[in-house]
Amino acid sequence: MIRKTIFFALLIVLAILLYLYPNFKTIAAGIAILLFGMIMLEEGFKVFTKGPLQNLLKKTTDKLYKSITAGALVTALIQSSSLVSVITISFISAGLISLSGGIGLIFGANIGTTATAWLVAGFGLKINISALSMPMLVFGIIFSIQKKASLKGIGNVLAGLGFFFLGIHFMKEGFDIFKEYIDLTQYAISGFKGVIIYTLLGIVITTVLQSSSATLALILTALAAGQIEYENALALAIGANIGTTITAVLGSLSSNVAGKRLAGAHLIFNVFTGIAALALIYPLANLVNNISKFTNISSTDYTLKLALFHTIFNILGVIIMIPFIKPLERALLKFFKDHKDKDIDEPKYLNNAVLKFPASVISALINESKYLYKNTIFEIVAHALNIHREDIKSDKKVKKILKKSTKDLQTNVEDLYYKKVKTIYGEIIKYAITAQNDFKLNRKENEAITDIKVANRKMVEIIKDARELNKNITMSLDLDNKHMLKEYDGFRKKIIKVLRIIYLFRKAEDSEVYAKKLLQLKNEAKENIRQSNKSIDKLIRENLISAEMASSLFNDYTNVNDMVKKLIEVAELLYGKKDTLLDNGN
Template sequence: MSTLDVVSLLGAIATFLFGMSTMTDGLEKLSSGRLEGIMEKLTNNIFMSVLVGALVTGLIHSSAATTIMCVGFVNSGIMKLEQTVGIIMGANIGTTITAQILRLGDISSDNIILSLMKPEYFGPLLALAGIVLYMFLKGGKKKIVGQFLLGLGLLFIGMSTMKVAVAPLQDVPAFRELFVAFSNPLLGILVGALVTALLQSSTASVGILQALTSTGIVTFNIAFPIIMGQNIGTCITTLISSVGASKNARRTAMLHLYFNVLGTLVFLCGIYGAQAVASAAAGGLPFWGATMNMGDIATLHTFFNIGCTVLLLPFHKVLVRLVERTVPGDDDHEFAVLDERFLATPAVGLDRAHDAVVHMGSLARDNYRAAVELLSGYDPKKLELLQENESALDKLEGLLDGYLVKLSDHALSGEESARVSELLHTLSDFERIGDYSVNVSESATVLYERGISFSPSAQKEMAAITGAVGEALDKSLACYTTRSQAIALQVEPIEEVVDLMRDELKSRHIERLKSGACTVELGSQFLELLINLERISDHCSNVAIHILQQTAPKDALVRTDSHAYMKALHRGDDKEFEELYNEYREKYYSPIERFEP
């Protein structure tokens, strides 16, 4: 095998993987969240869960992506652990679709239509259609369809190039000997798992194995353990995504691992047991040493995953109990899912809705803390968890909006109607806090990717204002959770200090820009952060005002005219407010006055 063949192989693998990633991204954009919605709604029946898992994974061509969605849903409390079992089983079936598509490479016919379906013809045609839609036509949907077609075309191009690049390997004795060694089941499983873990895609590793069939040395006894290992290796991505998540989310990742490991053990015992019996009776199974083509690999991959599902589906509850024992303890991130049966009892329904809004507040606070930490120490895993939480916040907002609208259709007392209004306003505030936290994380990402950082004085200033906003957020969540008037009264003084700090820090940074001590790029990011932090504190103030309106006496100014109440506070009419304002001013603003900008 020449150097050119090696370079061609590496390039083909890169093209194949990039094509798969591009195609998957396009499909996810086309779904516009509808796939996740389907998963949420159709998973109470185990058989329907399997079907949904297979369909969703078949569309996005990634069992890991489907399982990671499940981890995110369980982590946010939208789905229960039991609901994910069927989806994970179905995901393993759906991930075989790509291999079935790639088997088109085995087509051999003089018919021009059939010939065009071969990867070496079909791939460039798809890529051409995709690039035309992606680059030259206007319109969001057309661009996304173009991205999908381009990715699929690159997938086929990569596959056909791989087949050509690996063809010389059939004449290399060392490669033949190496491949024969993979017939050892333990070594074959290990290699399959390691390659898949490295690529983070069983679909990609199966595609590479399909390409290797062109060498003519891939036999059943070699391919079988490798495919078993590939199904285990695909669990690595899910396990990584569960790091730092709730206990039930980690259990979801373990569920994926156990399903594939148990399925592998059952099939290994069955196939190798049958081979041992057949060897003693008639020289072994007839297909044991048969050479496999791309279609055979696809069929074996599909048969294994369907077989695992059929075998283990009756024991899905046992799998749940197994992972609960593996990851013991009560979940520290549980969330009572909204149940429409509570609508008949508005008081209970309102309590459940309140719990859900508190959960939203917790997610928003976690995202704020993660975003601030990214400013001082960038961590991609932390950013990934932040994005999962943001997705959960958006979904919870939609769920709660619909739930509260339905609750409003029932006969409610005046107090209950006021609580519905308060819940709707507060959930919107927490969702917006989550959005602004994402904006903060995006600024942190820009700073990291461009290799730039704030000056020491700017870092001190940023630490001071993020600390103030963090305390405002903690107190707003605490006052809402406990409905405490005393804590709610402490939020607005902090918000006023944040406004003061924003104006001062903005002026200081503009001076740094004028003097050349700061670049325009850094200056724009600093000012963008100030805007987002001040808006977070504004929403914290809104939450506190909602609580004051609900807990204050009926004739209190905050209930009759909240705008007049705020003006009175800022005029200095409230001594308690002034004392708290001076306390927080000394805590957060005074330290930045003591050092030169």
């Protein structure tokens, strides 16, 4: 809504200006060409973001000085702080870099944007760049129509630079023509009042153009044409720096929490830098004069002096803010909280539309339960055993799988439950209860929903069993006791065999053979729960394991057999042909 309002306001203002001042069209055309060139530059460099550019940004965020330097150099090279911001937000969201590393890149990007001022002041306004832009456009367009992505990227970069220089040429020409009719310097305001007014004007112009680089180019060309006073140009540059944060804030409204945090850092930095520059504008202007004398910059070369001023106050802002990066990071993390964890799995089949008819809600409940079982429960149980799912699905011998699976996969079963199961389980129960309350179900339908509820409850119990087993399996890896390892390998072997048969049972068109195997394994598991493990008894008698080890083994022996029974029962319900095969724990 805000963006649409700004867009329509821009159109109205532009139409009024062109109507009242027809000679303004050359300047407007120059701005449009320059902005188009910057868009092409960004598109061209996007081709290379998947390679060296991404790797560079990713590898330079371990140290603050590296991230600031990288942000500055990359932005100066590609002339697009917005592209650096997009990559940074993506990396933070993926967990590839920390927020403080991203803040460093953004601080550096602010320094990098000063390259535009130097490019325009030191190069664009000193020579006839329209002659240089023409060959860039010719070769750029030739390259950009090629099929190969890298050539197309180079073409867009060349064409973008060509349009960028051409835009500056038209803006300069436009101001030269415009001053014959209207002298804008008559609107100059001296003193601190003028500083404040022109700073606000700089904010407005940058908000409209959505680019501080374009605003700076506009300020520099107007300054070179003598259409604005140097003192007012300094204030406009400060306003441009502050105004660019509005673009970032508007862009972050629809982004994720990482984007909002980064936009917040950008806003705080630029506003703080702007306020500091306003407070110190006259001392900084004197510093620029002194540096200009030392570096042989002419006292009347206001464009280069403005570029120098812009660079100094941006670098000064970074230096002042560096000690506050960690507190800023903590404040942003606290203020912008991710209320909805994007890692949490949500239902795939359950929605309000399925609640129209009993058949549709039962079908959705079954499909949702199947999805949960075959994807999530299978994964959690396998990883709890320190086994990869693909090994279970393969035709490898179980002994070979166990032999190679000796590393701790560091599975956090509790975390997986909250991220992958809890929300879906809650929705399944909610929809099941809603269906039973809202519909007049027949006996068969009611039993089907009840069985689904029981099946899901057993899945949750399987996860709890897997959590306990995972702790002891991991513990056994650290013990220097081959007998313990052998026993736990026996437990893992039993569950792997069951998971493999369940996988084949689900896949097979004729599942009768696997159904019989599952029934046999379930009966064995039930019998084992009632009987003690003779191998554990023997280890105790021969003092090969401690009493504490024996306690863990006995508990997990019962635990494993209970898991096997529940895994098979859920598979029979969801994939079996009988109406109900669950014994409900009896």
